[in-house]
Amino acid sequence: MKSFLPRIEIDLSKLRDNARILCELYGQKGISVMGVSKAVLGEPCIIEAMIQGGVKYIADSRLENIQKMKAAGLLTDFVLLRTALSQAEAVVKVVDISFNSEIETLRELSYYASENNKVHQTVIMVELGDLREGVLPCNLAEFISKTLSFTHIEIVGIGCNLACYGGIKPDERNMNELSEQVNLLEQEFQIRLELISGGNSANHEWYKATQNVGRVNNLRLGESLLLGRESMNRKAIPDLHTQAFQLVAEVIESKSKPSVPVGMVGQDAFGNSPTFQDRGIHQRSIVALGRQDILVSGLKLDGDLEIIGSSSDHIIIDSENHNLQVGDEVSFDLDYGSLLAAMTSPFIRKTFVNYNSDLAA
Numbered sequence: 482m483k484s485f486l487p488r489i490e491i492d493l494s495k496l497r498d499n500a501r502i503l504c505e506l507y508g509q510k511g512i513s514v515m516g517v518s519k520a521v522l523g524e525p526c527i528i529e530a531m532i533q534g535g536v537k538y539i540a541d542s543r544l545e546n547i548q549k550m551k552a553a554g555l556l557t558d559f560v561l562l563r564t565a566l567s568q569a570e571a572v573v574k575v576v577d578i579s580f581n582s583e584i585e586t587l588r589e590l591s592y593y594a595s596e597n598n599k600v601h602q603t604v605i606m607v608e609l610g611d612l613r614e615g616v617l618p619c620n621l622a623e624f625i626s627k628t629l630s631f632t633h634i635e636i637v638g639i640g641c642n643l644a645c646y647g648g649i650k651p652d653e654r655n656m657n658e659l660s661e662q663v664n665l666l667e668q669e670f671q672i673r674l675e676l677i678s679g680g681n682s683a684n685h686e687w688y689k690a691t692q693n694v695g696r697v698n699n700l701r702l703g704e705s706l707l708l709g710r711e712s713m714n715r716k717a718i719p720d721l722h723t724q725a726f727q728l729v730a731e732v733i734e735s736k737s738k739p740s741v742p743v744g745m746v747g748q749d750a751f752g753n754s755p756t757f758q759d760r761g762i763h764q765r766s767i768v769a770l771g772r773q774d775i776l777v778s779g780l781k782l783d784g785d786l787e788i789i790g791s792s793s794d795h796i797i798i799d800s801e802n803h804n805l806q807v808g809d810e811v812s813f814d815l816d817y818g819s820l821l822a823a824m825t826s827p828f829i830r831k832t833f834v835n836y837n838s839d840l841a842a
């Protein structure tokens with residue numbers, strides 16, 4: 482039988498290596514690693530590889546993904562990164578820890594926790610400049626004070642998230658501010674904050690450069706576990722695998738054609754008026770994969786092949802120097818955005834290499 486196309490090939494042994502190396506690296510300065518599963522929709526085999534590599538918690542922004550991982554039999558501490566008021570009841574039932582930044586939501590979580598005879602644990606997110614989620618530092622003490630009044634909520638820590646909306650770099654200044662906030666809150670309220678979650682894959686440079694991580698003792702990593710890169714400059718992290726995922730698609734047409742379309746130019750399928758550079762007659766190949774499946778701008782081809790365009794269902798490649806034939810397979814590297822799209826597309830089959838799982842098939 483021929484392999485399914487298009488498919489994403491996922492090398493689980495490379496993912497285990499990445500997890501092990503990152504846990505060792507961050508462990509050197511006392512930082513634990515939370516594996517972030519959302520980009521791969523909580524795919525249980527992938528998450529199991531992270532756990533085999535040593536990650537301590539698994540965090541996702543979507544309850545559905547966490548439910549999938551639990552149903553598959555994964556045993557770890559699950560953390561919800563994004564909490565919605567309307568989901569409070571389900572949140573309490575599905576996870577023990579959630580990240581929060583709204584009092585109304587915490588009130589609701591406390592209510593449902595008490596209904597279910599549970600204590601729900603929370604990490605309070607602090608806004609340190611990136612302007613996505615988080616309580617402003619000037620309001621933090623009041624926020625913690627209100628949260629402490631909820632009978633079925635336990636504050637296990639505080640966290641921050643940078644480099645997502647505003648592109649703000651984690652650095653000495655904002656990381657020290659997080660540590661100072663921890664110290665202030667612990668003094669003011671006579672509490673102990675166990676989990677200080679300083680950020681994501683963008684914290685790598687700060688970590689490498691800093692002499693002192695302060696109170697930060699956790700990072701939440703998606704991209705660097707999966708793609709082996711930090712996410713501030715997208716540099717590869719030494720010794721990590723950057724090609725644990727490969728997207729493979731099929732050539733369905735390969736012909737020599739002019740490089741400039743013939744006729745009057747109006748709009749393309751997406752409302753753009755394209756322009757073209759005349760390279761003369763070149764061999765062009767079409768692969769059966771398109772914008773409905775993938776973020777084309779995040780794909781990379783090795784060697785002599787170059788992506789020259791795409792539509793909903795087709796990617797067009799200049800294959801002048803490669804001579805692709807109909808039926809050939811083409812492999813692409815993916816960035817984070819393309820990985821997200823590929824894992825979400827129902828048309829792309831997920832296939833595993835170096836499978837070594839205790840989960841039921």
Ligand SMILES: *Cc1c(COP(=O)(O)O)cnc(C)c1O
Pocket residue numbers: 517519542562642680681682683701702703704705712
């Ligand atoms: C997605 C997400 C992460 C993981 O980010 P990476 O850049 O993939 O490491 C961490 N924290 C939060 C709150 C997230 O939403």
